Amino acid sequence: MNVLLVDVGNSTVDFRVWNKKTNIMTKIFRPETHEKEFKSSSRLKRKILSKNIGFDEIIYCSVVPEWNDIIRALGQSVGVKVYNFRNELVINNSDFNLEGVENIGADILANFSAVKLKHKLDNVAVISMGTATTIFVVQNKKFQGVSISPGLETSIDGLISKASLLKNFVYAKTNVDIGKTTNDAINLGACNGHFFMIKGLIEYFKTKFTIDKVIITGGIANIFEDDIFELNYTLNEQLIFEGIIEVYKQIKKEG
Numbered sequence: 001m002n003v004l005l006v007d008v009g010n011s012t013v014d015f016r017v018w019n020k021k022t023n024i025m026t027k028i029f030r031p032e033t034h035e036k037e038f039k040s041s042s043r044l045k046r047k048i049l050s051k052n053i054g055f056d057e058i059i060y061c062s063v064v065p066e067w068n069d070i071i072r073a074l075g076q077s078v079g080v081k082v083y084n085f086r087n088e089l090v091i092n093n094s095d096f097n098l099e100g101v102e103n104i105g106a107d108i109l110a111n112f113s114a115v116k117l118k119h120k121l122d123n124v125a126v127i128s129m130g131t132a133t134t135i136f137v138v139q140n141k142k143f144q145g146v147s148i149s150p151g152l153e154t155s156i157d158g159l160i161s162k163a164s165l166l167k168n169f170v171y172a173k174t175n176v177d178i179g180k181t182t183n184d185a186i187n188l189g190a191c192n193g194h195f196f197m198i199k200g201l202i203e204y205f206k207t208k209f210t211i212d213k214v215i216i217t218g219g220i221a222n223i224f225e226d227d228i229f230e231l232n233y234t235l236n237e238q239l240i241f242e243g244i245i246e247v248y249k250q251i252k253k254e255g
Helices: 041-049 065-078 106-118 152-161 182-208 221-230 239-254
Strands: 002-008 013-019 024-029 057-062 081-084 124-129 132-139 142-150 213-217
Touching: 002 065, 002 239, 013 239, 041 065, 057 065, 057 106, 057 239, 065 081, 106 124, 106 132, 106 239, 124 182, 124 239, 132 182, 142 152, 142 182, 152 182, 182 221, 213 221, 213 239
Parallel strands: 002 057, 057 081, 124 213
Antiparallel strands: 002 013, 013 024, 124 132, 132 142
16 A cells, blocks of 8 residues: 655655555655646646556645645545645644644654654754754753754855846855855855854754754755764654654554
8 A cells, every 4th residue: 555645845845655565665756846837636646647656545744835735636636535744643732842832834743753753762953954944952852942044045045036147056065165266155155054054053952952863854955965974963854754654654543
């Protein structure tokens, strides 16, 4: 039995299929969130079926309300049950050392579900690199809070949008000591600098909380793979899907 997993972020929509029997997760495709071609359940259906992938249920995690209707329509068109992660998640307030749990994003809650239910970590910091770069801290199994910064691509897009001569700029991590070209200067300041910011925040949080493990996830985290390894952080690009799967398992157990 296959389950279609969908992570709807502000930048991209990640479609994967999970085989319940083998526990194997397979990537399908990942269009941009605002790509008009796939804002149609019929086009999504054709795209998925063209890859000869079948599924019996859908569970999705979304921070873009418009896509909720699209995913539900997809489920209706293929005749399968659709679950909304946010609606199905049973929130225990004792797991959170803060008020206003209902205001926490579904993506953050999915990542928290993964570290709590699958990895069973007591003290951890989780970095998610997307449209925003978020870091949440868990201490003694309790969610302590979050920091939110503009994401790497968001920051660079903001800079480029204000500077007409940078329209064709392509960012990448650089090994230069100091920028001697415009590209190197921006890569050093914006790209490398973004990771320095992350590292600095983690070091700050370590002075305030017990952090035994640092996990980094998100669509662009892999460009810092070497740095992540050197710092003994853990790179887990499918963390959010692990959380979605854990909540799906709870749904089926209760059902």
